[in-house]
Amino acid sequence: MSQPHSFWPPPAPQIGEAVLYRLTASDVRSIHRQRIAACQRGAAVRAGDVYPAAIVRVAGHGPDAPCNLHVLLDGPDTYWAQQIGCGTEPGTWAWPVDERA
Structure with missing residues (x-):
């Protein structure tokens, strides 16, 4: 995993x-x-x-670089999302925001 950043959000996904x-x-x-084929259950x-995801590949440079993601679903499975850009609409990734601050 990458080192913690001294500022947030980081300059580019890693x-x-x-x-x-x-x-x-x-x-x-x-x-x-995917769930039917694997005979798996998970939350609807x-x-x-919105689900947490781990970046598994970065396909570009800069803060909005498209990425491949392993999305952590509410169940025993994950979803592989490919070539996903940064944004706020469905089909995009975004940096987490600490709403406690």
């Missing part, structure tokens, strides 16, 4: 960092198919739901 991913309707269909997923 492998191993935690981000948040917002599901699309297409992601939900893929997760349902809906378009717009």
Whole structure:
């Protein structure tokens, strides 16, 4: 995992960092198919739901570089999201925000 940053958000995504991913309707269909094929159960997923994800590949440079993510679902499974850009709408990743501050 990368070293902690002295400022937040970091200047660019790096492998191993935690981000948040917002599901699309297409992601939900893929997760349902994946769960049926693997005979797995998990909490219901809906378009717009936000889940934590780990960056497994960075496909560019800069703060908004597209990334491949392993999305941690509420259950025993994960979802592999590919070539995901930074943003706030469904189908994008975002840096976590500490709302306690």
